[in-house]
Each structure stands twice: as C-alpha cells, then as structure tokens.
Amino acid sequence: MILKKITLHPFAGIRNQTFTFESGLNVLCGPNDIGKSTLFRAIEGVFFLETKPKVNSIEGKFLQTLIPIGGDNAKVTAEFESGGIPYRLEKTWGAGHACRLELPDGTALNTQEKISEKLQQILPATEATFKSILLAGQNCLAQTIGHLEKNQDSLHSLGDVLRQAMSQTDGISVDRLKLMLQERIDKAFLRWETQSQGPQGGRGLENPWAYPGSILKSWYERENLKKQRNDIRALEALYGDKANLLAQKTARQAQAQLFMQEHEPHIEAIQQRKTLEAVSQGAKHAVDTVKADLGNWMKAENLQPILALELQRLKTVVANLKKEQGEAHAASGRKALIDRFTKIEAEHQELLRLKAAKDALPTVAHENIEALREALGLSERLKAGLSASKLALQFTARAALDLVTQKDLDPASKQGLALGQTLELQAGGRIYLTHDLFEIKISSGDGKMDQLEKNLKASEQTIRSLLEKLKVSNLAEALEQESAFTSATRKVETSERTLRSLLGQDRYEELKTLFDAAQTQVGSRELSIIVQEFSEASSDLGKKESDYQQATLELNRLKQLYGSDDSSSLLVKLSEKTAELNKSVKDLASLPAIPADIGDGDTLLTRFSTARDAFRRITEELPRLISDVAELRAQLSDKTSQEFDRQFEDADQAFQKELRAGNALQRVSQAVQALEARSTNVYSELQKEFEKTITQFSSGKYSKSNMTGSLPQAFTRQDGAKVPYEWLSGGTKDSFALALRLAMARYFLAARSGFLLVDDPMVAMDPDRQKIAAGLVKEFAEKTQVLVFTCHPSHAEILGGTAVKI
Numbered sequence: 001m002i003l004k005k006i007t008l009h010p011f012a013g014i015r016n017q018t019f020t021f022e023s024g025l026n027v028l029c030g031p032n033d034i035g036k037s038t039l040f041r042a043i044e045g046v047f048f049l050e051t052k053p054k055v056n057s058i059e060g061k062f063l064q065t066l067i068p069i070g071g072d073n074a075k076v077t078a079e080f081e082s083g084g085i086p087y088r089l090e091k092t093w094g095a096g097h098a099c100r101l102e103l104p105d106g107t108a109l110n111t112q113e114k115i116s117e118k119l120q121q122i123l124p125a126t127e128a129t130f131k132s133i134l135l136a137g138q139n140c141l142a143q144t145i146g147h148l149e150k151n152q153d154s155l156h157s158l159g160d161v162l163r164q165a166m167s168q169t170d171g172i173s174v175d176r177l178k179l180m181l182q183e184r185i186d187k188a189f190l191r192w193e194t195q196s197q198g199p200q201g202g203r204g205l206e207n208p209w210a211y212p213g214s215i216l217k218s219w220y221e222r223e224n225l226k227k228q229r230n231d232i233r234a235l236e237a238l239y240g241d242k243a244n245l246l247a248q249k250t251a252r253q254a255q256a257q258l259f260m261q262e263h264e265p266h267i268e269a270i271q272q273r274k275t276l277e278a279v280s281q282g283a284k285h286a287v288d289t290v291k292a293d294l295g296n297w298m299k300a301e302n303l304q305p306i307l308a309l310e311l312q313r314l315k316t317v318v319a320n321l322k323k324e325q326g327e328a329h330a331a332s333g334r335k336a337l338i339d340r341f342t343k344i345e346a347e348h349q350e351l352l353r354l355k356a357a358k359d360a361l362p363t364v365a366h367e368n369i370e371a372l373r374e375a376l377g378l379s380e381r382l383k384a385g386l387s388a389s390k391l392a393l394q395f396t397a398r399a400a401l402d403l404v405t406q407k408d409l410d411p412a413s414k415q416g417l418a419l420g421q422t423l424e425l426q427a428g429g430r431i432y433l434t435h436d437l438f439e440i441k442i443s444s445g446d447g448k449m450d451q452l453e454k455n456l457k458a459s460e461q462t463i464r465s466l467l468e469k470l471k472v473s474n475l476a477e478a479l480e481q482e483s484a485f486t487s488a489t490r491k492v493e494t495s496e497r498t499l500r501s502l503l504g505q506d507r508y509e510e511l512k513t514l515f516d517a518a519q520t521q522v523g524s525r526e527l528s529i530i531v532q533e534f535s536e537a538s539s540d541l542g543k544k545e546s547d548y549q550q551a552t553l554e555l556n557r558l559k560q561l562y563g564s565d566d567s568s569s570l571l572v573k574l575s576e577k578t579a580e581l582n583k584s585v586k587d588l589a590s591l592p593a594i595p596a597d598i599g600d601g602d603t604l605l606t607r608f609s610t611a612r613d614a615f616r617r618i619t620e621e622l623p624r625l626i627s628d629v630a631e632l633r634a635q636l637s638d639k640t641s642q643e644f645d646r647q648f649e650d651a652d653q654a655f656q657k658e659l660r661a662g663n664a665l666q667r668v669s670q671a672v673q674a675l676e677a678r679s680t681n682v683y684s685e686l687q688k689e690f691e692k693t694i695t696q697f698s699s700g701k702y703s704k705s706n707m708t709g710s711l712p713q714a715f716t717r718q719d720g721a722k723v724p725y726e727w728l729s730g731g732t733k734d735s736f737a738l739a740l741r742l743a744m745a746r747y748f749l750a751a752r753s754g755f756l757l758v759d760d761p762m763v764a765m766d767p768d769r770q771k772i773a774a775g776l777v778k779e780f781a782e783k784t785q786v787l788v789f790t791c792h793p794s795h796a797e798i799l800g801g802t803a804v805k806i
Contacts, residue, residue, distance in 0.1 A: 001080060001124060001753050002755065003043070003079075003755050004020065004021060004079045004080055004086075005021070006078055007019075007077040008038070008075075012038040012066050020804070021785070022802045024785060025781035026788070026802045028788065028790070028804045029791070029796035036790075037789075039789070040789060041066065043757060043787075044131070044135055045076060045091070045093075047078070049063070051097040067093065073093060074092070075091070075092045076091055083195075087103065087104070087122065088101070089119075099115055101115045124749050124754035125749075125754065181665055185669060188214050188661065189213050189215060190213030190214075191212045192215045199219065205224060215658045215659055215662050218658045221651050221654070222651035229645060229647075229648050233644075235637075236636070236641055239632040246622075252618055253615060253619065253622070257615055260611055263607075266604065267604075274601065274605075276584060283583075286577040287581055290570055293558055293562075297554075297555065297567045297570065298567065299551075300558075301555065301567075307547055311541070311548060314540055314541040318534070321530060321537055322534060337514055340511075341514075344502045345512075351492070358485075364478065364481045368470055369470070369475075369479065371466055372467070372478060376463060378459045379463060390428065391425075391429065391431055391443075392425070393424070393426075393431050395423040395425075396422045397417035397418065397420065397421050397423070398420075401417055402414065403416075403417065403423070403433055404432075404434040405434075406432040407427035407430070407431055408427050409456075412432070429443060429452075558570075687705065690739055693776060694715065694736050697732070697773075701718055702717060703716065703718075734762075734765055738773055739776070742776060746784075753785075755784065756786045758786070759789040760789060760791065760792070762774070762795050770795065774798040774800075788801070
C-alpha cells in the first residue's frame with residue numbers, strides 16, 4: 001500500500017492544502033507550528049477515526065481539536081494504491097459528517113462499517129499496530145516500550161505473524177507439498193490472469209484459448225451461457241415490442257376508418273358555414289369601423305376651436321411664470337450665498353481656536369524621542385549582556401578572615417568567614433573578592449565586562465541628558481506630549497482642509513463682501529412654488545398642443561381615407577356595409593343546422609383530417625410490420641430466457657467455486673514458502689535484527705538485549721552489566737526505540753506493502769547517531785514507503801529522499 005496524496009480541506013489549522021508523496025523516502029521539513037503534526041493527525045484520522053464518534057469519548061474530544069475555529073466541519077481526502085490499484089478515501093467530521101471510499105471498479109462505499117471492513121482487507125496491519133508501531137508520533141519514540149506494553153493487540157499481531165511462519169508440516173515433505181500445490185495451481189490458473197480477473201491476453205468468447213485451465217474453462221462456460229441468455233432476452237423483447245406495435249396499429253386503423261364513415265356527411269356543410277361566417281365577420285368589422293370613424297370625425301371637428309382658445313391662454317400663463325422664475329432664481333442665489341458663508345465663517349472661527357490651542361502646547365522634537373527610545377534599548381541590552389553569563393564561585397577559608405564581595409553591578413558588601421567555612425557566590429558576569437592580602441576578580445566571556453559597564457554608564461548619562469532636554473521624567477511622558485502635539489496639529493490641518501473645501505476657488509474676503517450685500521436685498525415668492533406652477537402650466541400646455549395636433553392629424557387621415565372633406569360620405573359607406581352584413585346573416589340562417597352531438601365544427605374538421613391521414617399511413621405500414629413479426633416468431637428458441645437464467649446461475653456458482661479453490665491453493669502455497677524462510681525461534685530474527693542496530697547506535701557499548709516476548713526489557717553493556725530500558729539516556733532511548741520500530745515494521749510489512757510515519761526521530765540524538773539513524777531509515781525506505789516529519793533542515797539534508805513541501 002502506497003500513499004499518493006493527502007488533501008486537508010479544512011483540517012485543524014490548515015484550510016485547504018494537498019500533499020503529494022512518492023514511493024520510498026519522503027521528508028517533510030518545516031518550522032514548528034507550520035502543520036506537520038496536523039498532517040500527521042490527518043493521515044491517522046482518515047484511516048482510523050470514525051466520522052461520528054461519541055461526544056464524550058476520547059475520539060470525540062480529539063475530534064473537537066480538528067475542526068477549525070469559526071468552522072463547523074473538518075475534511076480529509078486520501079488517495080492511495082494497493083497492489084498498483086488506486087483507491088480514494090474521503091472523510092468529513094462535524095456538520096454533514098460523511099465517508100466515501102471509491103473502489104477501482106468505479107463503485108463506492110458510503111458507510112463507516114463497510115469502509116472499515118474494506119480497509120481491514122487493504123491495510124497491512126491493524127489499527128492498534130499502526131498507532132503503536134507504524135505511526136511514530138513526535139516525542140513518542142522514547143516511550144515505545146511503554147506504549148507497546150499498553151497495546152497488547154500489536155504484540156499479539158506480531159507474535160501471530162512470526163508463529164504462523166514457524167508452523168510445522170507434520171512430517172510431510174515440504175518439497176513434495178510445494179510440487180503438488182504448484183501442479184494444482186498451474187492446472188487451475190492456466191491461461192487465467194489473476195490481476196485482471198479474466199482470460200490471458202483478453203481472449204474472450206470471440207477468440208478462446210484451446211486448452212484453458214479449470215478456472216478459465218468454467219469462465220468460458222459461464223460467459224457462453226450469459227451470451228445466449230442475453231441474445232434470447234433481446235430477441236424476446238424485440239418480438240414483444242413488434243407484436244404490441246402491430247396490435248396497436250391495427251386498432252388505430254379500425255378506429256380511424258369508423259370515425260370517417262360516421263362523420264363524412266357533415267364535413268361539406270361545416271365547410272360552407274365556415275366560409276359564410278368569415279364573410280359575415282368581415283362585414284360586421286367594416287360596419288363597426290365606419291361607425292367609429294364617423295364618431296371620431298365629428299369629435300375632432302368640434303374639439304379644434306376649443307383647443308385653439310385654451311392654447312392661447314396657457315402660452316400667456318407660461319410666459320409670465322417663466323419671467324417670475326428668473327427673478328426667484330436670483331433671490332435663491334442670494335439665500336444660498338448667505339447659508340454657505342455662515343458655514344464658512346463658523347469653520348473660520350474654529351480654525352482660529354484650534355491654532356491657539358496648538359500654540360499653547362510644548363513643541364516636542366520627534367528625533368529626540370527616537371534618540372531616547374534607542375538609548376533606553378541600548379541600556380537594556382547592556383544590562384542583559386552583563387547578566388547573560390552564569391558564574392558560580394565556591395571559596396573555602398583556611399583561616400578566619402574578612403572579605404569584601406561584589407557581584408555584577410551590585411554594591412560591595414562585607415563578609416566574615418571562620419576557619420573551614422565555605423562562601424558560595426553566583427553572578428551573571430563578574431565577581432570581586434577583596435582582602436588586605438589579595439584581590440580576586442572573576443569575569444565570564446572574553447573579558448569585556450569592564451567595557452560593558454563603561455558603555456552602560458555612558459548610555460545612562462545619555463538618557464538623563466535627553467530627559468532634561470525634553471523636560472520630561474520618562475519616555476511615556478515624552479510620548480504623551482508628542483501625541484498631544486501631533487493630535488492638535490492634525491486637528492488644525494483637518495480644519496484647514498475643511499475651510500479650503502468650503503471656499504473652493506473663492507476667497508474669504510470676497511465672499512464676506514457679497515454676504516454683506518446680499519443681506520440688504522429684497523426677496524420674492526418661494527422659488528419652489530413658482531417652479532411647481534410653471535411645471536404644471538407647461539405640462540398643461542404640452543398636453544393641449546398634443547391634443548390639438550392629434551385632432552388635426554385624425555381629421556386629415558379620415559379625409560384622405562374616404563376621399564372627401566365632408567363627413568356625409570361616411571353615411572353612404574355605412575349604408576353599403578350594413579347591407580352586406582344583413583345578406584351574410586340571412587345566408588347563414590338558410591344553412592342546415594349542425595347536429596348537437598357533433599359539437600364544434602372546427603374541432604370536427606381537424607379530427608376528420610387527422611383520422612384520414614392516420615388511416616392512410618397505417619395502411620402503408622401494416623404489411624411490413626406483419627412480415628417482421630412473422631420473421632421474429634420463427635427465430636425464437638425452444639428455451640425461454642428464464643431457463644437460460646437458471647443455467648447461467650449454475651455456471652456462475654461453478655466458476656466462483658473454481659476461483660475460490662484456486663485462491664485457496666495460492667494462499668496455502670504462500671504459507672508453505674514462508675515456512676522455509678523462518679527459524680525455530682519465534683522472535684529470534686526480530687531480536688537479531690534489533691541487536692544488530694543497537695550495536696551500531698551505541699558504537700559497540702551495547703550489543704545484546706534481554707527480550708520478554710517481542711519487547712526488550714534490558715540491555716547488556718560491554719562490562720556485562722544489564723541496564724534497564726528506563727535507565728537509558730533520552731538520545732539512547734530514541735535510538736533504540738527507532739531500531740525496534742524498524743525491526744517490527746519490517747515484519748509487519750514483509751508480506752504486504754505499506755507505509756511508515758515517523759515524526760522528528762533524530763531530535764534527541766547526537767550527530768553520529770543521526771547519521772546512523774538516517775542510514776537505517778533510507779535502507780528501510782528502499783522497500784517500503786516512509787514519511788519522515790522534521791523541523792530541522794540538517795536532519796532533512798542527511799536523510800535525503802523526496803522533499804515534500806509543507
């Protein structure tokens with residue numbers, strides 16, 4: 001099994017990111033908190049965490065840490081291969097929890113139970129084995145022994161793997177058993193491809209193998225019956241469709257013929273009535289049109305003189321209002337000037353007030369504040385430098401004496417010591433001991449402590465000088481004065497921008513002169529009232545002009561249409577059209593009535609035409625359809641498709657039985673082959689592999705391990721002493737734990753491909769052990785996919801492999 005891609009969208013602190021892996025060694029390097037542990041948990045979760053765990057369970061509490069802040073779900077998609085066959089697994093936790101495993105044949109599993117069952121078949125080990133051995137999380141390499149002791153399921157699985165390899169054959173010759181098994185396997189699988197689950201070379205029924213094995217032979221028999229069954233099904237379906245169609249066509253032909261015979265006598269009368277109704281309708285429309293035109297003629301003639309008088313009156317009103325509107329506009333302009341200057345004057349007075357407030361504040365130079373800030377920072381750094389180192393002094397008096405001691409920058413103090421009394425002093429970077437007979441000075445580093453002290457005093461003198469210059473007691477007070485001055489400056493600038501915006505292109509003095517003049521002029525009626533009256537009068541004028549124009553156009557149209565300037569000509573036209581209407585009504589009344597049971601004449605005409613067309617078409621189609629039905633009936637087999645179904649089911653069961661028997665033979669053969677490769681001791685190979693590795697890690701200091709089952713409890717040192725696991729150093733524990741995990745993983749993944757995840761395996765190792773560990777991991781990755789997580793670029797460099805961007 002090989003991991004190909006992992007997509008987090010979202011998961012914990014990662015919103016949407018895809019990671020791609022290759023076979024062999026993959027190294028994921030990045031600083032802390034970039035997402036390595038999140039990716040590690042995502043891989044573990046997508047395979048083993050249920051999408052809806054119990055709320056108060058360990059898994060449920062763990063799930064709460066995976067859903068991003070502000071979100072309602074977490075989602076991971078894993079793409080992997082097993083035996084070269086691709087799979088795609090998707091899990092969503094939280095809101096809309098769901099799971100989906102896409103299978104190679106295009107189908108998918110959508111329930112947790114079915115997906116877990118399928119993963120048990122695909123994964124090379126159990127969930128407990130993965131979490132104990134194959135998923136080595138950060139800081140848990142050194143806890144390997146205790147973790148495995150708590151997860152006995154992993155140990156039992158390891159014991160099962162090793163013990164199955166040690167099973168005896170009860171006196172039967174292994175070679176003879178292998179030969180017998182191979183003969184039966186060859187006989188069963190001859191010309192059969194297990195990967196494609198089909199005939200070798202894809203040779204199906206159209207080109208079968210002459211001498212197939214038992215599996216392929218039963219497959220050919222099944223496929224042949226399947227083809228016969230499908231052929232007869234298709235023929236039966238086609239015959240049924242054709243027979244049903246023939247019956248339907250014959251019935252429709254008879255119905256159409258009966259309808260035509262019943263209603264043919266009424267068709268001619270209906271057609272005559274339709275013609276006369278059209279004539280009558282046209283005559284009625286003509287009469288209505290002439291009547292309407294006559295009314296419009298009379299109305300337009302009466303309306304024209306009335307509209308002419310009204311137009312003259314409205315034109316006078318509009319002209320007067322337009323003049324008054326001009327006068328009101330001038331008055332409105334003066335009012336707008338007064339309102340505008342009032343706002344400008346208020347802002348002008350506010351600006352004068354703000355400038356006075358600013359002038360009253362002390363001026364603070366920003367460069368002096370920055371210099372003070374820099375001097376304070378330098379002083380802190382110098383103080384930190386003086387106390388950064390760590391000194392410890394132990395002084396034992398050989399006789400009673402009085403000393404003067406001083407630590408770092410602390411004041412000196414007197415210290416009396418009796419005979420044999422010990423004085424212990426600790427300081428950051430410097431210790432003085434002064435006596436009448438001697439003076440001792442102890443300093444750390446390269447002897448620059450005096451210079452650091454000198455620099456510190458100079459820095460503090462600079463700070464005092466700057467505080468006096470700024471006339472403040474501390475940096476906070478200086479910053480407060482600067483903030484107040486800056487705020488006042490910004491207020492002045494804002495007021496100046498506002499005043500410039502209000503003035504625009506005008507000057508304050510000129511606007512004030514216009515303002516004083518505008519207050520002395522007389523106003524007029526409200527402009528809004530005048531504008532409303534002008535709008536209403538203009539609208540009325542426009543409407544009346546439109547009405548007059550429409551009346552004139554209508555008169556001209558009617559005169560041109562009827563070729564006369566006198567409306568009396570329309571009366572003659574009306575008399576003629578009325579006579580035509582009366583004649584068409586009389587002719588309609590003379591036609592025989594349509595029988596009540598026929599209904600609407602148009603509907604009957606349409607139905608009659610449809611029935612006649614259908615009868616002709618079906619009459620042409622029937623001979624060919626009758627011939628097709630007879631030909632299909634002759635082709636039908638003596639056996640029905642149901643009989644072929646039963647035969648196919650029997651053949652399919654026989655094929656499945658042959659296939660299961662062949663697969664069983666292969667599993668037995670694999671077990672027999674494994675027997676030859678194992679020793680008599682269940683854990684001896686594991687122990688041998690483990691001891692070889694710890695010898696490398698300890699440079700020969702440890703070469704033997706005391707195993708209890710599959711777990712080492714102590715290690716034999718060069719001098720013969722047995723050292724318990726708990727007594728080992730952190731780096732040695734990590735080294736030995738990594739060796740044990742690799743040895744166990746090699747057994748679990750020996751028969752089935754899989755992957756191993758390790759998080760920062762070399763963080764507690766010295767450089768020599770790191771090189772050994774890197775070599776072991778790279779050797780293991782030659783046959784197995786390995787994902788190593790680390791935040792140390794140096795570790796990634798010695799590991800090599802495929803770099804995966806995080």
